[in-house]
Amino acid sequence: MLERIVVGRDRFDLKEMGDRGTVFIGKHIVGSGEDAHLTNPVMLDVARPHIILVCGKRGSGKSYSAGVIAEEMITLPDEIRNNLSIIMIDTMGIYWSMKMPNDKERETLEKWGLQPKGMTGMRFFVPKGYAKKYDELGIEYDAVFTLPCSEISGQDWCLAFGFSMIGDHGLLIQRVVKKLKSREKYSIDDIIEEVGRDSKAEQKVKDAVSSRFLSAKDWGVFEKEGTPAAEFMKPGGIAVIDISHYLRSSAGWSVRSMVIGMLSRRVFQERVASRKAEEMEAITGEERKHAPMVWMMIDEAHQFIPNEGETAASEPILTLVKEGREPGISLLLITQMPNKLNREALAQTDIVISHRLTSKADIESLRSIMQSYMKEDIAAYINSLPRQKGAAIIMDDNSERVYTVQIRPRMSWHAGGSPKAIKEKGLF
Ligand SMILES: Nc1ncnc2c1ncn2[C@@H]1O[C@H](COP(=O)(O)OP(=O)(O)O)[C@@H](O)[C@H]1O
Numbered sequence: 285m286l287e288r289i290v291v292g293r294d295r296f297d298l299k300e301m302g303d304r305g306t307v308f309i310g311k312h313i314v315g316s317g318e319d320a321h322l323t324n325p326v327m328l329d330v331a332r333p334h335i336i337l338v339c340g341k342r343g344s345g346k347s348y349s350a351g352v353i354a355e356e357m358i359t360l361p362d363e364i365r366n367n368l369s370i371i372m373i374d375t376m377g378i379y380w381s382m383k384m385p386n387d388k389e390r391e392t393l394e395k396w397g398l399q400p401k402g403m404t405g406m407r408f409f410v411p412k413g414y415a416k417k418y419d420e421l422g423i424e425y426d427a428v429f430t431l432p433c434s435e436i437s438g439q440d441w442c443l444a445f446g447f448s449m450i451g452d453h454g455l456l457i458q459r460v461v462k463k464l465k466s467r468e469k470y471s472i473d474d475i476i477e478e479v480g481r482d483s484k485a486e487q488k489v490k491d492a493v494s495s496r497f498l499s500a501k502d503w504g505v506f507e508k509e510g511t512p513a514a515e516f517m518k519p520g521g522i523a524v525i526d527i528s529h530y531l532r533s534s535a536g537w538s539v540r541s542m543v544i545g546m547l548s549r550r551v552f553q554e555r556v557a558s559r560k561a562e563e564m565e566a567i568t569g570e571e572r573k574h575a576p577m578v579w580m581m582i583d584e585a586h587q588f589i590p591n592e593g594e595t596a597a598s599e600p601i602l603t604l605v606k607e608g609r610e611p612g613i614s615l616l617l618i619t620q621m622p623n624k625l626n627r628e629a630l631a632q633t634d635i636v637i638s639h640r641l642t643s644k645a646d647i648e649s650l651r652s653i654m655q656s657y658m659k660e661d662i663a664a665y666i667n668s669l670p671r672q673k674g675a676a677i678i679m680d681d682n683s684e685r686v687y688t689v690q691i692r693p694r695m696s697w698h699a700g701g702s703p704k705a706i707k708e709k710g711l712f
């Protein structure tokens with residue numbers, strides 16, 4: 285049997301743990317062009333927190349690869365799996381199909397010694413206000429979710445509505461949010477009522493602000509009560525949070541940023557509390573209820589933590605980037621434009637899975653974080669990749685190694701592909 289390559293582990297961990305707590309994501313590609321062939325299995329450490337960047341141009345296999353990692357994690361043996369949970373922020377509406385087996389790639393799977401398999405442990409969450417639409421379309425979902433208005437700052441609302449913080453509208457929103465702070469919980473209707481009561485702003489400013497809040501009601505997600513974070517963090521489970529609908533709304537990106545920002549904050553708080561419970565458990569030996577470690581997977585990450593400017597998700601995600609390790613939160617950031625991703629997030633990345641990239645600026649951004657231990661230039665590695673979907677280079681800061689890898693086929697159905705008239709001839 286070929287030796288397994290482990291990424292995400294340094295020498296010491298490798299010696300202590302071997303490949304326990306790792307998952308099979310693909311095989312090492314040796315040789316290039318026509319001579320390329322697959323060799324050693326490549327395993328990814330999931331026992332420790334990581335910040336993983338998955339990049340590559342459109343259609344190169346990014347979302348698919350994230351799906352592979354998620355699949356592997358929820359098919360681990362129970363004693364490891366139950367310490368983990370995955371939250372997939374589905375910005376494009378493509379992960380709902382994970383419950384179904386990948387029958388269309390049965391043959392390829394068999395070549396890899398795998399079988400089509402639906403991920404039945406996945407839970408599909410939709411914004412409460414959209415549940416009816418799903419019912420009408422006959423699409424099944426497992427649960428609806430909401431987020432509490434009381435956790436949205438005046439600044440977040442301003443960002444979402446495109447109001448300046450120092451203009452009349454922004455100031456009114458901040459006054460109202462500050463006033464409502466004394467209540468533990470409040471709804472958008474309560475905000476609108478308070479706007480009406482404000483004595484400082486002119487009527488036309490109040491009208492404009494009220495109408496924005498009225499439209500925010502249509503987003504169907506910000507309410508008095510929020511879904512408890514623990515609902516998204518079931519041991520050994522995947523929660524797919526579908527926020528793809530907001531694509532069509534004019535405030536689309538800002539609403540999605542708010543949702544991701546608030547989720548990140550709630551997950552962080554939940555894990556910090558759990559960490560304490562875990563420590564108490566270790567000290568007293570008494571079992572306590574706690575949430576499992578979390579992997580947050582965010583597609584189109586450059587839209588939420590851009591390098592230039594700020595969104596409602598910037599600060600909460602950066603908190604996870606900087607302080608997530610201790611409470612056991614991992615991030616998997618997916619982007620087709622690493623160059624547009626926040627520099628701090630990029631710098632904290634310890635594993636890069638890069639599919640084919642063509643833009644010089646994007647390659648340059650990877651060079652700036654990972655070049656130090658590489659024998660050849662990153663561009664040379666990327667250019668040597670076979671023109672095969674799912675081929676990638678993996679740069680691992682932990683082991684200070686770089687590998688060319690073919691990511692394995694998915695066991696569950698991937699809905700993200702563009703329709704093809706002619707089946708591509710695959711190398712492997
Ligand atoms: N590892 C892989 N093995 C086989 N096919 C793959 C693999 N990765 C991607 N593909 C194919 O490429 C298509 C596009 O991948 P996807 O991950 O959706 O692209 P993007 O990079 O835009 O997120 C998929 O629908 C699938 O058909």
Ligand SMILES: [Mg+2]
Nearest residue numbers: 346347348700
């Ligand atoms: Mg994608």
